[in-house]
Amino acid sequence: MKMKNDYKAFAFDLDGTLAVSKSALSEEVSQFLCKLLSKGKSVMIISGGWMPQFEKQFLANFKCPKKNLKRLYLMPTSGAVMYFYDGEKWDKKYEHKIPKEDVQMISNAFDSILSKLSFKMPKENIWGEQFENRITQISYSALGQQAPIEEKEKWDSNDLKKAEMVKLLVPMLPKYTVKSGGTTTIDVTLKGVDKGFGMEQFLKESGFKKEEVLFTGDRLYEGGNDYAVVRTGVDTCEVDNPRDMLHKLSKFVD
Numbered sequence: 429m430k431m432k433n434d435y436k437a438f439a440f441d442l443d444g445t446l447a448v449s450k451s452a453l454s455e456e457v458s459q460f461l462c463k464l465l466s467k468g469k470s471v472m473i474i475s476g477g478w479m480p481q482f483e484k485q486f487l488a489n490f491k492c493p494k495k496n497l498k499r500l501y502l503m504p505t506s507g508a509v510m511y512f513y514d515g516e517k518w519d520k521k522y523e524h525k526i527p528k529e530d531v532q533m534i535s536n537a538f539d540s541i542l543s544k545l546s547f548k549m550p551k552e553n554i555w556g557e558q559f560e561n562r563i564t565q566i567s568y569s570a571l572g573q574q575a576p577i578e579e580k581e582k583w584d585s586n587d588l589k590k591a592e593m594v595k596l597l598v599p600m601l602p603k604y605t606v607k608s609g610g611t612t613t614i615d616v617t618l619k620g621v622d623k624g625f626g627m628e629q630f631l632k633e634s635g636f637k638k639e640e641v642l643f644t645g646d647r648l649y650e651g652g653n654d655y656a657v658v659r660t661g662v663d664t665c666e667v668d669n670p671r672d673m674l675h676k677l678s679k680f681v682d
């Protein structure tokens with residue numbers, strides 16, 4: 429981790445970095461982000477989650493004057509889509525959709541690997557849908573979309589189950605990028621779409637140079653879902669959780 433004294437833009441992972449997984453943004457983090465924006469900094473948030481998740485988890489709990497929102501960029505589904513605030517509503521800058529005819533094919537690929545796994549996929553104790561079409565991403569959550577965080581953390585604590593699934597799926601879906609998403613989730617996006625792609629799109633759309641941007645995430649280690657950002661050459665800051673993020677970055681709003 430190397431940090432300069434200041435940056436023009438601050439990019440963040442959402443789950444585990446700005447908020448506890450799938451939980452609401454805290455008031456402290458909301459205040460911190462609003463302070464960055466009101467100081468004239470740009471803020472970008474990128475996640476494997478899709479826009480409805482950003483709305484529920486982030487926007488519903490983010491308290492900041494509207495005039496500051498023009499410097500806020502939201503990048504759901506690893507940056508396959510980019511949203512900006514047009515003064516009244518959130519509008520799309522671009523969107524890379526999964527073709528409709530491929531959705532069933534991707535679903536079938538998941539079904540076909542179940543019998544080849546070295547472990548049994550849970551059939552009972554599922555919380556909500558496992559398979560979710562997020563338009564720009566297909567996501568498979570082993571325990572269901574609404575599984576409690578304690579259960580999710582127990583299921584694949586060393587990331588081996590997800591890695592095994594990804595290994596089987598990759599050759600079946602050559603037009604797609606298949607990667608471990610959240611704690612129990614496998615994400616499928618168009619080839620090349622990952623958080624590194626998202627960061628490259630952000631640099632292109634915002635006009636910032638990579639030296640002017642700091643990315644903060646909780647899974648920046650190799651194999652983690654933030655690792656793809658490292659190849660873009662922006663400075664990175666690894667944190668354990670939202671509290672740690674505030675601890676390490678609060679100096680930028682003092």
Ligand SMILES: [Mg+2]
Nearest residue numbers: 441443444646
């Ligand atoms: Mg994270």
